[in-house]
Amino acid sequence: MSTPLPTGNETTAQASQSTLQWVKITGDPGDADHLDPSDFPEGGVKAWSTALGAFLIQFCGAGFTTSYGVFQDFYARTYLTDYTPSAIAWIGAVNALLIFSVGLVSGRLLDRGIFRLSSPVSLPLYAVTSEAEWIFLSQGIGSGVAIGLTNVPSVAVVSHHFQRRRTLVMALVITGPSIGAILQPIMLNNLINGGLGFANGVRVSAGMISGLLLIAYFLMHTRLPPQPKAISYTRVLQNSWRDRPYVCACLGMAAFDVGLFFMLFYLQLDSRLHGLSEVFTFYSLTIFHTGSLMGRLTAGVVSAYVGIPNTVVGCSVISSAIVFSMIGLRSVTSAALIGMSYGYFSGGFIALIAPLISYLTPEDLDIGVRIGISFAMTGIGSLFGAPICGAVLTSHYIWWRPAVLAGSITTCGTIFFVSMQLILKFRQKTAGGGIV
Template identity: 60%
Template sequence: MSTPFPSHETAKQAPESVSQPVKIAGNPSLVDPSDAPGFPEGGFTAWGTVLGAFLIQFCGFGYTSVYGVFQGKYFGGLSYRRVDNRAIWIGSVNAFLILSVGLVSGRMVDLGAFYPVMKIGCLLQCFFLFMLSLAKPDGYYQASLIFLSQGIGFGIAIGLTNVPSITVVSHHFQRRRAFAMGIVVAGASLGAILHPIMLNNLINGRLGFANGVRASAGLIGGLLFIANLLMRTRLPPQPKAVSYTRVLQNSSRDGAYICVCIGMAAYEVGFFFEAFYLQLDSTLHGLSQGFSFYSVRLTILNSGSFIGRLAAGVVSAYVGIPNTVVGSSLISSAVLFAMIGLHSEASVAVIAVGYGFCAGGLVAMMGPLISYLTPEISHIGARMGITFAIAGAPICGAFLTSHYIWWKAVVFAGASEPCQAALLVFG
């Protein structure tokens, strides 16, 4: 979403509105095309960039969902409690780094380093996957190698590509930006459906852990190569780079942006709860393992998220980006509270598809919302990185406890999401 300032010669030809905040009356999500004559709003290069960014999300954030498959392998072979705790940290550190590294990668895109950042991130992603294939999950001494490769290395690699893949779309779209970004982030949901099924069959089948991970890494490498060939930046970097200090100062004085950052942090606390614990909740309520894994975690939840992310871009064109975010937040909160009454396969299916659709739509709109609230287009990448970096952590499991007191965790998760809606309305 980062759109660096045009060059000096280009700026002379462009109207003043290109470098000024866009003032929108009425529907805030609709931008007058006359305000952005430099945006192609389509074409082979623009949609090729969207497809490439879609593949980056498919191979990056979408691949993080396979941790459930790896976790079963780690817990199944490791007999020491200390190692089990370390295995739990792998997924948490990975998720933290994916978001926090955006502080660096988002700013690098603003400075015109999109291609180097993407190439380094993609190469590291393949490298650390191959390193992971060298580990033996049934050995105690291998825990450090697994943690370094999958938790730290793989998290940094995806973090380098995550924000830039969303940011670059703003080089080609303004009026259709929300719709294009919705398509891009839908790649993560599709990856969350396909990668776990594929890897589960690979490493638990004839290939085994090492060859299964290598086969997966080969597929990821090929898709990332295609993505790098498709993605293109359009605008040159700002002739004189704006310091990060100035970006932080301007952002700290923007009340609406601060409310969005705090609101997103509050939302993420509840967002991860259903994604992490719906499968366990359904299993403990007597539902079959096959239904819990394939139908809940993959087919229903992530399919709903995929559709929701695509639909959010269309809905926002009619009701506005802020209204779409607020509505999605409130509805997803209501669905979270419904987990208290979970008791059958039908109720699990309704909760999974409802939450996936609403939460997916909200996630799809966070990028366009940050872009909408950023008056200087050279700050978009940095602001997006800041917002993602301070996102909340999945701490709802602490309320669940080892006795599985579901109502406490559900109430905490469900109450955190209306806080985001309130902050957005206030901001």
């Protein structure tokens, strides 16, 4: 899901609409009876094992992708020294884009009843990541497709087993990406830079991920029948582009992701090249993701008091300022403050993406598709953000340049969010308090 990726609330919101869409599309009273809330297990071995399997997939997929800063650091300083930072960043950028794009396809396959094929297909793709010499094809494309195949279906299938407890269970499942993003950078840094070296270290990581995915495959079970008809993306897209607040939100999300992926890819490398200790730089991404987890956990509480759009604007404004502050990264204290603070406010922003799109969508049936469209827009920022920042960084590592560029683009995103809020306020005023 802006997952840093679509690995949290974005996919949760899309999944939470699955059952509702199925009932409304069929229009069959018998189907509605079958999906009566009292008919959901709300527990039991299959239900909780499915939730555990979904957690493992989220831990592996998003945790691996958001650890790319470890690889960016290692590739730039040791393994791919003949390549520019921009060229290296394309590996992680394409990986992130594929998670968004393939997720749209795999989510629809789940609706059509094709679920248990995704994990067996993804397993060899993870294995290829650990063996192939062509890093871009294996890590960029192979693991991107693998994670995209499992990301959305793993969360959506939880809605087959829970109705009353769905929000709670999905909240537990989507802690997987945050925990994976905290632990996997530590593991990768110690494996790659320790005694095992790059090749064996990546093999160990891929082996662990493949093993956990195999366990998840046997743990997860579908329960509801396939949807007989899918929502039309074309119809919703045509309507969405006439909705100015929604368009502003999508453009703002794409711009925000430029700063997000600049931080994700370059924070560890920046810390290391400024002479900070190896021990600290190994934990710089963990500090970032710990802040992100805290931001995600508190964003809902804050938005309940000040409103979702206002909270999104506030997180975006502060995040933009923190991106500019990368210019002043010189010490352990500054790196820790930047990582923790940006992680917190960007995490709060990410947690509210799906609620924001839901807030901006008048028809319940369109929420899942609108979130999917916003994924595609966000993917543009994730694809081009880090490579463009790497290009202005150059091989001489002039750090103020990408900080200014990423901060400026993120500020443009803030302007889009402010515009969104102004349009909403105007609509509320002219419509007597309701969004039209």
